[in-house]
Amino acid sequence: MADAWNLAAGDVVEPGQGVTAAADVRAAYIALRDATAG
Amino acid sequence: MPDRHQSAHRRALGVPQVKLRPGNVVVSIGTSVTVYGVSDEPTADPSGIVAGFADATGRHLPLVCTLNATKVTEAVRRLLGVDHEELDRLALAGAPGAGGPTLLPYLDGERTPDRPNAAGVLAGLRSDVGREQLARAAVEGVVCGLVDGLDALAAFAPTGGQLILVGGGARSRAYRQVLADLSGREVVVPTAASRSPPVPASRLQQPHRAPSRPTWRTPGTSPQATSWSRARA
Numbered sequence: 001m002a003d004a005w006n007l008a009a010g011d012v013v014e015p016g017q018g019v020t021a022a023a024d025v026r027a028a029y030i031a032l033r034d035a036t037a038g
Numbered sequence: 039m040p041d042r043h044q045s046a047h048r049r050a051l052g053v054p055q056v057k058l059r060p061g062n063v064v065v066s067i068g069t070s071v072t073v074y075g076v077s078d079e080p081t082a083d084p085s086g087i088v089a090g091f092a093d094a095t096g097r098h099l100p101l102v103c104t105l106n107a108t109k110v111t112e113a114v115r116r117l118l119g120v121d122h123e124e125l126d127r128l129a130l131a132g133a134p135g136a137g138g139p140t141l142l143p144y145l146d147g148e149r150t151p152d153r154p155n156a157a158g159v160l161a162g163l164r165s166d167v168g169r170e171q172l173a174r175a176a177v178e179g180v181v182c183g184l185v186d187g188l189d190a191l192a193a194f195a196p197t198g199g200q201l202i203l204v205g206g207g208a209r210s211r212a213y214r215q216v217l218a219d220l221s222g223r224e225v226v227v228p229t230a231a232s233r234s235p236p237v238p239a240s241r242l243q244q245p246h247r248a249p250s251r252p253t254w255r256t257p258g259t260s261p262q263a264t265s266w267s268r269a270r271a
Binding site: 004005006007009010011012013014015016017018019020021022025026028029030032033036037 | 133134140142151153156159161162178179182183185186200202203204214215216217218219220221222223224225226227228229230
């Protein structure tokens with residue numbers, strides 16, 4: 001088990017092409033979430 | 039608190055050490071998800087979305103938990119009959135937005151939002167649906183839930199720093215990339231800086247080794263708690 005995390009030596013992942021669709025993806029999720037509430 | 043005592047307790051609890059700066063947010067993706075940051079103020083969220091914990095330094099640890107994470111992508115992986123690497127490949131090959139399908143990933147009921155009897159919902163299917171779309175929808179559904187949590191957390195802790203991704207899901211290229219895409223933020227996946235064997239239980243039972251505790255502010259002193267108390271009165 002890890003005792004400590006090393007952030008400086010970690011992998012870094014930048015937003016990619018998917019960021020352009022992020023608003024649409026989240027909107028579809030929120031619409032489905034809210035439509036199925038209660 | 040002597041550092042050796044902090045270290046022993048941390049290992050006993052299974053909690054790795056990281057110097058979490060205000061603004062940094064940890065996203066842990068396992069069977070479930072936790073999203074948490076640090077705050078100098080105690081947490082008292084009347085909505086129940088953000089839970090309040092104390093951290094080991096005397097600060098506070100507002101935390102959001104969702105129940106359905108890698109169990110969702112595991113279910114889809116099993117349905118598709120692929121291994122983890124192939125599921126990652128399929129998800130990353132799928133168009134962002136999965137080209138239509140949306141998966142609400144509340145397979146075993148959900149805690150955030152509070153829907154204990156919920157089941158998953160797959161919407162937007164068309165006859166040309168492909169394996170890539172299904173894989174992508176599964177990852178996006180899980181990540182959408184945790185990004186909702188990230189938004190909720192922002193009311194109780196600074197969240198503008200690094201997004202630190204840990205847990206078994208952090209090994210997935212798809213989870214890493216989709217989290218960066220949907221949050222619009224750089225994601226850091228830390229490496230293990232050191233490893234130690236578990237602490238024997240007998241060591242933890244020795245009273246003279248028990249560490250002193252920091253002093254935390256109680257929720258009763260926070261503006262949120264005052265508001266909560268008024269609301270309940």
